Amino acid sequence: MTTELLDALNSPDSAIIRAAELLRSGEVVGFPTETVYGLGACIFNETAVRKIYEAKGRPQDNPLIAHIASIEDAKRIAVNIPDEFYRLADAFFPGALTVILRKRKQVPSIVSAGLDTIAVRMPAHEIALRIIAEAGEPLVAPSANRSGKPSPTSAQHVFDDLNGRIAAIVDGGKCRVGIESTIIDILGDIPVIVRPGSITGENIEQILGKKVIIHSAGESPVPIAPGMKYRHYAPQAIVKLKKSWEEISEEIDKNPNYKRMILTTEEAPAKLKDIVFSLSTETIYAEFRRADAESFQEILILCSDTVQTNTALMNRIAKAASGT
Numbered sequence: 001m002t003t004e005l006l007d008a009l010n011s012p013d014s015a016i017i018r019a020a021e022l023l024r025s026g027e028v029v030g031f032p033t034e035t036v037y038g039l040g041a042c043i044f045n046e047t048a049v050r051k052i053y054e055a056k057g058r059p060q061d062n063p064l065i066a067h068i069a070s071i072e073d074a075k076r077i078a079v080n081i082p083d084e085f086y087r088l089a090d091a092f093f094p095g096a097l098t099v100i101l102r103k104r105k106q107v108p109s110i111v112s113a114g115l116d117t118i119a120v121r122m123p124a125h126e127i128a129l130r131i132i133a134e135a136g137e138p139l140v141a142p143s144a145n146r147s148g149k150p151s152p153t154s155a156q157h158v159f160d161d162l163n164g165r166i167a168a169i170v171d172g173g174k175c176r177v178g179i180e181s182t183i184i185d186i187l188g189d190i191p192v193i194v195r196p197g198s199i200t201g202e203n204i205e206q207i208l209g210k211k212v213i214i215h216s217a218g219e220s221p222v223p224i225a226p227g228m229k230y231r232h233y234a235p236q237a238i239v240k241l242k243k244s245w246e247e248i249s250e251e252i253d254k255n256p257n258y259k260r261m262i263l264t265t266e267e268a269p270a271k272l273k274d275i276v277f278s279l280s281t282e283t284i285y286a287e288f289r290r291a292d293a294e295s296f297q298e299i300l301i302l303c304s305d306t307v308q309t310n311t312a313l314m315n316r317i318a319k320a321a322s323g324t
């Protein structure tokens, strides 16, 4: 299959119209959101949704997130929507928050991998919202990478992973947030964050006026989110988390000739400047992809206090370090 490249930076109208036309005809299309690029298909078209799993090489029991263009759209795919959803939606939609709701039975079960729940998000990206609206129904969209690779934050990343496997890629430039949305389950008595993201537990607590738990394996009062059981992306390079420049120097001394990068939010000692790169949620996946492409052997990450208080960034770093 030839993958069409649709330039939404220079010709948004024609890119959006073409993307929606392909989606309505049952194809899958990569498109930008503010978090990471998504791989979309029309939610009520089971054959199209199946193509997402095939193109990504994604296990069929890993559920997808539904993307809506307006808060009212939630009713088309979910039932018994609790009041908490509307409070969260008023505060954070459109934005990097995904809320788990009860699924409407008309939504094909492949979408949520057989679960009776559905994850719902309204992306804060004009191109994404216009594509969903033009497609005429919510889109399911996991990240537009091959399973096992870092999530894509540019159209080039999507092309690198999925060229020839999908009908089109809409180029909307780099993603502003750079990591996946916060996912919250509000169906139980206590709201549980099953994936941390840029919207924090405190942000959500302020809106709901009650305590929110952040799931960490083994401690959760609710079942683990299905996708969490899969081995996560880890770069080919060894990833090591370090607390100080002294610890980093000691690590370098062990294997002075390694091809390595250091990721940090801090000012680097002058002698290390050549191998130091900036650590941020916006760039972390691009750096991991570069490390793989350029065959780095080691990635040392300085987990300063600033980094450690960023739950979402720490979550992605820890996963890359452990590969779990």
Ligand code: AMP
Pocket: 062, 063, 064, 065, 100, 112, 115, 117, 118, 119, 141, 142, 143, 180, 183, 194, 195, 225, 226, 227, 228
């Ligand atoms: P992504 O591939 O980044 O779109 O991630 C989708 C993730 O959302 C899955 O791996 C799950 O962790 C989570 N998810 C999607 N649907 C549900 C659901 N119905 N219940 C719990 N978690 C879900």
Ligand code: MG
Pocket: 142, 143, 151
């Ligand atoms: Mg993903």
